[in-house]
Every structure is written in C-alpha cells, then in structure tokens.
Amino acid sequence: MTGARRDSCDVAVIGAGMAGMATALFAAERGLSCIQVGNPGGILFASGLLDLFGVHPVAERRLWRSPYAAIAALAREQSDHPLARIDASSIRTAFEIFVAALGAAGLRYAPLGDRNRSVLTSIGTIKTTFGVPLSMVAGVDALEARPPCLLVDFRGLREFNARQIAESLGHRWPDLRHRRIEFPGTEAAPELYAAHLARALESRQTRERTIALVKPLLGDALAVGFPAVLGLARASEVHAAFEAGLEMPVFEIPTMPTSVPGLRLLGALETAVSARGVRRRHQASVRALAFDREAGTAALDVEGVPGVERVVARAVVLATGRFTGRGLTADRGQVRESILGIPVLQPASREAWHQRDFLDPSGHAVNRAGLAIDDAWRPLDADGKPVWPRLFAVGSILAHQDWMRSKCGSGLAISTAWAAMEQVARQLRGTGAG
Amino acid sequence: MNFPSIIQTQVLIIGGGVTGTALARDLALRGVDCILVEKDDINAGASGRNHGLLHSGARYAAGDRAAAMECRAEGAILKRMAAQTIQDTGGYFVAVQGDDERYIADFSSHCERSGISTRAVEVAAARALEPALSERAIAVFEVPDASIDPFRLSLENMAHARSLGARLMRRSRVVGFAREGRQIRAVRVRSGAEEVRIEAAQVVNAAGAWAREVALLAGAPFGMTYSKGTLLVTHTRLARRVVNRLRPPSNADIMMPGGTVSIVGTTSTRVDALDDMHPTAAEVDLIVEEAARMLPALATMRFIRAYAGVRPLVAAPGVADGRTVSRGYALFDHEDHGLDNFATITGGKLTTCRLMAERAADLVCRRLGVTRPCLTATMPLPVAAECEWTEPGRSPRMWMRSHGLEDTLLCECEMVSGSAVDAIYDALRSAGDTPTLTDIGLRSRVGKGACQGAFCAVRTVAHLYQRGDFQARRGIDEILDFFGERWRGQRAVLWGEQLAQAELMEALHCGVFGEELRGEESRAAPDADPAGEVSP
Numbered sequence: 001m002t003g004a005r006r007d008s009c010d011v012a013v014i015g016a017g018m019a020g021m022a023t024a025l026f027a028a029e030r031g032l033s034c035i036q037v038g039n040p041g042g043i044l045f046a047s048g049l050l051d052l053f054g055v056h057p058v059a060e061r062r063l064w065r066s067p068y069a070a071i072a073a074l075a076r077e078q079s080d081h082p083l084a085r086i087d088a089s090s091i092r093t094a095f096e097i098f099v100a101a102l103g104a105a106g107l108r109y110a111p112l113g114d115r116n117r118s119v120l121t122s123i124g125t126i127k128t129t130f131g132v133p134l135s136m137v138a139g140v141d142a143l144e145a146r147p148p149c150l151l152v153d154f155r156g157l158r159e160f161n162a163r164q165i166a167e168s169l170g171h172r173w174p175d176l177r178h179r180r181i182e183f184p185g186t187e188a189a190p191e192l193y194a195a196h197l198a199r200a201l202e203s204r205q206t207r208e209r210t211i212a213l214v215k216p217l218l219g220d221a222l223a224v225g226f227p228a229v230l231g232l233a234r235a236s237e238v239h240a241a242f243e244a245g246l247e248m249p250v251f252e253i254p255t256m257p258t259s260v261p262g263l264r265l266l267g268a269l270e271t272a273v274s275a276r277g278v279r280r281r282h283q284a285s286v287r288a289l290a291f292d293r294e295a296g297t298a299a300l301d302v303e304g305v306p307g308v309e310r311v312v313a314r315a316v317v318l319a320t321g322r323f324t325g326r327g328l329t330a331d332r333g334q335v336r337e338s339i340l341g342i343p344v345l346q347p348a349s350r351e352a353w354h355q356r357d358f359l360d361p362s363g364h365a366v367n368r369a370g371l372a373i374d375d376a377w378r379p380l381d382a383d384g385k386p387v388w389p390r391l392f393a394v395g396s397i398l399a400h401q402d403w404m405r406s407k408c409g410s411g412l413a414i415s416t417a418w419a420a421m422e423q424v425a426r427q428l429r430g431t432g433a434g
Numbered sequence: 435m436n437f438p439s440i441i442q443t444q445v446l447i448i449g450g451g452v453t454g455t456a457l458a459r460d461l462a463l464r465g466v467d468c469i470l471v472e473k474d475d476i477n478a479g480a481s482g483r484n485h486g487l488l489h490s491g492a493r494y495a496a497g498d499r500a501a502a503m504e505c506r507a508e509g510a511i512l513k514r515m516a517a518q519t520i521q522d523t524g525g526y527f528v529a530v531q532g533d534d535e536r537y538i539a540d541f542s543s544h545c546e547r548s549g550i551s552t553r554a555v556e557v558a559a560a561r562a563l564e565p566a567l568s569e570r571a572i573a574v575f576e577v578p579d580a581s582i583d584p585f586r587l588s589l590e591n592m593a594h595a596r597s598l599g600a601r602l603m604r605r606s607r608v609v610g611f612a613r614e615g616r617q618i619r620a621v622r623v624r625s626g627a628e629e630v631r632i633e634a635a636q637v638v639n640a641a642g643a644w645a646r647e648v649a650l651l652a653g654a655p656f657g658m659t660y661s662k663g664t665l666l667v668t669h670t671r672l673a674r675r676v677v678n679r680l681r682p683p684s685n686a687d688i689m690m691p692g693g694t695v696s697i698v699g700t701t702s703t704r705v706d707a708l709d710d711m712h713p714t715a716a717e718v719d720l721i722v723e724e725a726a727r728m729l730p731a732l733a734t735m736r737f738i739r740a741y742a743g744v745r746p747l748v749a750a751p752g753v754a755d756g757r758t759v760s761r762g763y764a765l766f767d768h769e770d771h772g773l774d775n776f777a778t779i780t781g782g783k784l785t786t787c788r789l790m791a792e793r794a795a796d797l798v799c800r801r802l803g804v805t806r807p808c809l810t811a812t813m814p815l816p817v818a819a820e821c822e823w824t825e826p827g828r829s830p831r832m833w834m835r836s837h838g839l840e841d842t843l844l845c846e847c848e849m850v851s852g853s854a855v856d857a858i859y860d861a862l863r864s865a866g867d868t869p870t871l872t873d874i875g876l877r878s879r880v881g882k883g884a885c886q887g888a889f890c891a892v893r894t895v896a897h898l899y900q901r902g903d904f905q906a907r908r909g910i911d912e913i914l915d916f917f918g919e920r921w922r923g924q925r926a927v928l929w930g931e932q933l934a935q936a937e938l939m940e941a942l943h944c945g946v947f948g949e950e951l952r953g954e955e956s957r958a959a960p961d962a963d964p965a966g967e968v969s970p
Contacts, residue, residue, distance in 0.1 A: 045941065123913070125949055167905055168907050170906065254946070324934045351716070355925075356710075358917050367937075409945055
C-alpha cells in the first residue's frame, strides 16, 4: 500500500442507501467523524414516503393504523425482528432527527405524529405509510374526505395515468375526476420523463402556463392531484405556486420509481450528510476490509476513481443492503455476505428461497435471510460471536425481516441506524473517544 | 336455468397448440367449416414450452430412422411454407472429451441413411465461428437445423384459418360428450360461467398432453405417459447456430439461439399429473452443469427464465424412461371404441406438426366425403399483421420506422410500442374476445426482457386505461395475473443478477405500491379503530 492515499475516522459507513445515509447522519449528529463509502443510486428507487411499519403478521396481510402498536405486537410475537429490538422512544427520536435534517436540506415532511397515513399511488393502490412529504399531504386529506377532486396527467408520461387512478378508486370515490393535458413545450415529444418535467416546472413561465391549462378544467373540484413532478430542488416553491395559482390544495401522487421524489430524497440526504462534515466516497466501493485487533482499528481498501485509498476506522457499520444493494450475493448454491463472507442465515436449499406463487401471503423465505446480530447490533460469525468488537450491521441486510411485505423499509433503515449508532458511540467512548 | 346455446359446425377441434391450429388451417383450406376450442390460450401446453427447434432429423438418425426422415422432410417444407416463422441458423453437433467415440464415428453415416446432409467441421474452425464452444470439443458436424417461433406459427395458422371462416374459442374447456350409438352428437364446452353445446359432424382431439383426459370424457380410453422437460432462457444469445451434443439423446443436449436469447435444455422426467408444472432448482442445476460441458459460458451465465412442458408420449407398455418412448405421433380413429366421428392426434414433435395435421385432416375429410387435397405443403402461410410481434427485434425496427407522436414505447427492454399493443388488442377484440395483459404478453415481447414486466406491465396497463379498454379496478388484477404467470418461469433461476432484478420488482410492486394487499385497503380506512390495529 505504499503511495496510496490514506484517511482515518471514528466510523466508516459502508453503504449509501437509506440505512447508510441515516447511519452517516446520526454519526455526525453525535459528533463522530465519519467516512461513508458507496453509491447512493439506490435511493432513486425510493418513493419519498417514509414507511415505518404497516403490516403484521405478513401472512395475514393485517394493516395497522398505529405503527407503534404494530411494533409492540411484533415485539411480543417475533422478538428476533430488528424492529422488535428497539424501543418506541428511540424510533420516535430517530425519525424526528431524520425528518428535521431533510427539512433543513429543503425536503419538508408533514409533522409525523404517531399514526400511519393512506396515500394514493399512481397504480391506483392505497399505500399505508408513515412520513409523508408536505407536497403529498393534501392527497392524504382528500383521500379521507373524498371531495370532488381532479387528477391531472400529462400526455407522454407513460407510468402515470389519471384515468387509471380514477377508475381504480371510482367505487369508493365517485367524485374523483381525471383530465389529460399537454405539458407546455413538449408537444413534439412522444415520451416524457418525470425528472425533465420537474426541472421545467422550476421555471416560472412553464409553471404559469401549466396552471393556466389546468385552471379551466377544475370544475367543482376542491383539490387537484398531479404526478409527482412539481419541482426538484425547489419543490416547496413550485408546490406553493401551484396552490396559489389554482387557489386550492394541490397534491402530488407518488409515481413508479425511479421517480422525482426519489431524486429529491437523494439530493436532500446528500446535502444533509455533507453539511455535517461526513466525508463521502460516493463513487467508490470497499475492496477489502481487515481488522487490526491489536490496534483496535479496521482498515478499508476503498477503490474509487482516483485509485485505492486506505481508510483506517475505529468502528465500521455495514449498511450494504441486500441483493439489489450488493450487500448480499447469491450463486446457485447459497447466499453470501459480499465483503467479509459473514455467515448468512438462510433456507436450507435454493428450492426453498421463493414461493411458487409470487404473491404468496407469507412472502419469500430468501427475503428473511440475512445477518444474525447480537444485542449491540454486531454481526455474528459461525461460532455465534461478534465478527469484530466494533463491526456493526444495520438496515435491510439484517435477518428475520421482510421489509417489502411489512412496509418497514425506511423504518428499518432509520431505526436500526439510530440504535446501532448508540452502540457505536458507547463502544468508542469505552476506547477514549466520542 | 338457461338452456345452453347450440353451435353447429362440420369439425370441432379440441386444443389450440401447434397441431390443432395447423389442423384448423388445413381443414379451412379444404373448405371445411371448423371450430377450435382451447381451454387456455394458443400454445399454452407443450407447443409453447419447447426449444423452438426445427429438427433436421439428425438428433434421431441413430435411434429412430422413421422419425429422422419425417423431420427432414417436414423441416424442408416448413422452411419454404412458413419462412416468416423460421431463422435458418444451421446447427452443429458437438462432442466433447469423454463422449462415446463409437456414436461419433457412426453419426454421419446414420444421418446419410436418413437422407440428412452433414458436414464434418474442423474443431478449430467451428470454435472460430462459435467461440462459445468448449475447448474440450473433439468433433463437430454441421447439420441443417433451424430455429422456429412456435407462437408465431400457431398464431398465423389460426389467423389464416379464421380468414377462411374457421372460429376460435379461447378459454373454453370441453366438459362432456353426448354420445348416441357410434356418434358423438354434441360436445359440451364451458367458457367462464357459460356452457355451450357444439354439434359437429366430426370431432378431433388435438389436446396434446391432455388428449387422454379428453378421450376418456368421450369414452375412448388409450394409454399415454407424460414426460416433463425443463428449459432455460439465457439473458444474452450464446451462439449463432443451434448447438447439439453429439451423443445419444440425454439431458441438456440442445442449445437454441432465439432472437436475443438462447434456450437450453431439456430434462426428461416421468410425471403422473399435468397440473402445477414448474421447473425445480434441481432440474435447473442439472441443465446448467450438463450443458456447460459443451458451452462453458453457461456455468456463469445469467438466466432470465425457466419453463417446463409436458411431452405427451403414447404409451409403450413397460418402458420407464420417457426419452426412449417414440417421439412419433399417434392418430387414433377410435373405431375400436365404437365411435365413427371421433379422432385423436397427439404425440409427435413441433417439426412434424403440419404432417400430423394433414393426416388428421385426411381422416376427417374421408369420413366427411370431402375429396379436396391437402394444400399446406404447397401453399405458403400468409403473414398476418397482428401475429408479427412475437419476433425478437421486430418491434424496434417498426418503431424506428414509424415513431409518431401518439406512439410511445411501452417496453424498453424489448422496445414494444403502443401501436404494437393496439394491433394485438384490436385483433383479439374484433374476434369478440376480451383481451388480457397476459394475452398481450403471449403475442408480443412485453414482459420478455430482463425486467420481466416490472416496468412494461405498468405502462401497458396505463396505455389500455387511456384507450378506455380497461375500466374500474381491472388494471391491478391484470398486472398481478401477469406477474404470477411470469413468476412461474422466474423462480427457478433466481440467483446472481436475476435475483437482484426479482428483488427490485418486489420492492417496487409490493414494497412501494403494496399491490399484494389489494382489497385490503379499505381495512386501513381512516375511520378504523383508533386504538391501533385497523379493524377488519
């Protein structure tokens, strides 16, 4: 490693999805120096909605209005679930800090409260979620009261069809109407892309032309819904301008990822962690990770555009995700943890990984595979001992959870990041820092 | 209770696979009125679950000379008569170290005796043309194998038959026969909640693997065994030509190029039941490991699908292995069963489907007193516009040529445009059908690319809502049915990249949109129990 660049920190966070970002944020909030390695592109697939915990038990498809009551039930029935290990006040604190950081970075959420909310989606389903961006809140209210309401779509935006949503919900919301308009300035384009529209609407002129097209279509509507394209970095301003121009509540409907709310979330998280001094290696990956048990440090070989960098850290957090995040990889024989080969709890054979029916209410066993941890969020080796005293794991790589079916993706990421960071801070204090 | 409506025709064909559809065209060309009833959709059985190989006959030359000669003759006819469904790729037979030297030595003379031309190719020269071949290859012969699109073949046979007056009833299952003496007076057919009686002068059972069950309903039992075969679809195409293992027929000895992918298989397992046919992890592993001996890249290749079909084999008592039972076809006139207007045509191969239809049509016409000759060996199959969309690479060409403002691209993996979906939908609709997303998938490349429908299914449904074709909550049901159908082929090949792709699909459709909770949303209504859990 002669000649290689070197850097050091209290905590190295591997991974830049929701869990990695939350971990870096919470590390910085605790005053720990932090280097974060990983590409944050996965956040583009987020919806912008922050689920906490919605469905339990998965096999019964039981939806909960209070995520905290649901987690309490989970803790009684399934104590090895990562969320069952965290008390409600920690979860509340984690979410408040996380959402406040997003707000300060320009992405504002409605006050969290302690109830799940119902949100209309572009597919025509009603999604149970927890944290809702301000730009979508009027939609939650409208879905509750079901007043006369207009949904607008743009010709060429292929994943969003207002008629589809109105048809899908017509049985319970008869006054839901739909109209299609040409997005100003795109009359010659057969396909439109949400991010381009969002950027275009940051221009006042395009915004005003759009509002002028919608205004005559309002009829008796008391609220208007649009695909989530109302601005990118300046979304609050765009949303406010639509409400002022149309003189009624305006809401965005989450669309098929990769979506504009995902872009906004990515931008806000990058701003938030960078502003707190997190050193980001976002075009890099960890090629090797080794522990110096005598010195009590970990050495990461971080491979990026300028070459390989040696990062020495006093603690390491794995937030590398599952298969799409590359934290787990699978061949025909078994599932492996990608960086260290940490044992993965998994079904006995590949035949048992997936159900024969995609929608089997129980979900797929491979989605509950993952790392086993101790009470301090440290992954365990084959002997059931921590792999290294200050190696931690957070987020979806953890075993015993199915975030896709439980609707707890963000909840798992944010809450486990918070809980693990408490342990990190405690461990580092024990070694004279923090 | 309503009395069932009665439909009359000269010939009722049961089964919409390659044989039934070829028979419909054959009869229609002879001026015979016919109705084809199919319990599911075109090529839902083995006709749609095979390699898509137009056999040169070389595969059978050593063991079954009659079958080899039939394949040679029929392959040549189809190459001329149904050229639009065939890619004349040519094929190699390849032996690797350890394969039976005797079989290799005798191969070309066996082929010659069946009239099949072969040409020995230097291994180095073959590997230069097909770099995917193993460096352990020891012998290579070139044969006139080709690739055929069985969906397009059946769709075009049926489209031509319909243009000549034949009728198609999809999702219509035969539930009973009304016999009178030596005649079947009527066949009871159930379509959804409705039952119709079809009165036909002649009834032909072309139900493939289900032929035994249909014949039993008619009181005409015969023995049949079922051999399950699993095949894999690769993510990228591996070779230009068909590659066969040069050894006696065994597992995983054929690799077919098909458009942008390759198809590898098969296995052969005796099964007793026809339902719930799904590929297993063990079958997939067997194919990967065995075929990799011929094409080593398969060991690390990404696969996007697996599917399993059932070969209907007319039983020879005491034979245990499905592979050694004749792959020849069987035509029963059922006169021994006391029936004069019932026939069964089953068994056989994709390559010989035209001949099977000709033989069955000859029998039916003799019984009907129709003397017009078979025309399918001499009259080319017309191209039907709505049937062209199964061809890989065709959609992007058409889209580039006529990309109008109103014609958006719905599938980006396979480049399927809105106008392609419109053409398919409208053709089904004009025949009185209610097309589903799965029907569109069968007739196009929608859902066949790497995303397996995660994105294009959503866009296609949005498109159909915009046209006013879908109403109410149908879209979500259609998407989930479509995913369910795609999933059957995915689950056995989910490791590596494709596992990540499947996880992404579930993350979007379950994680983000909660589609698996359809119908449960009302339980999360705002007026629910404030104490916490949403009351049912």
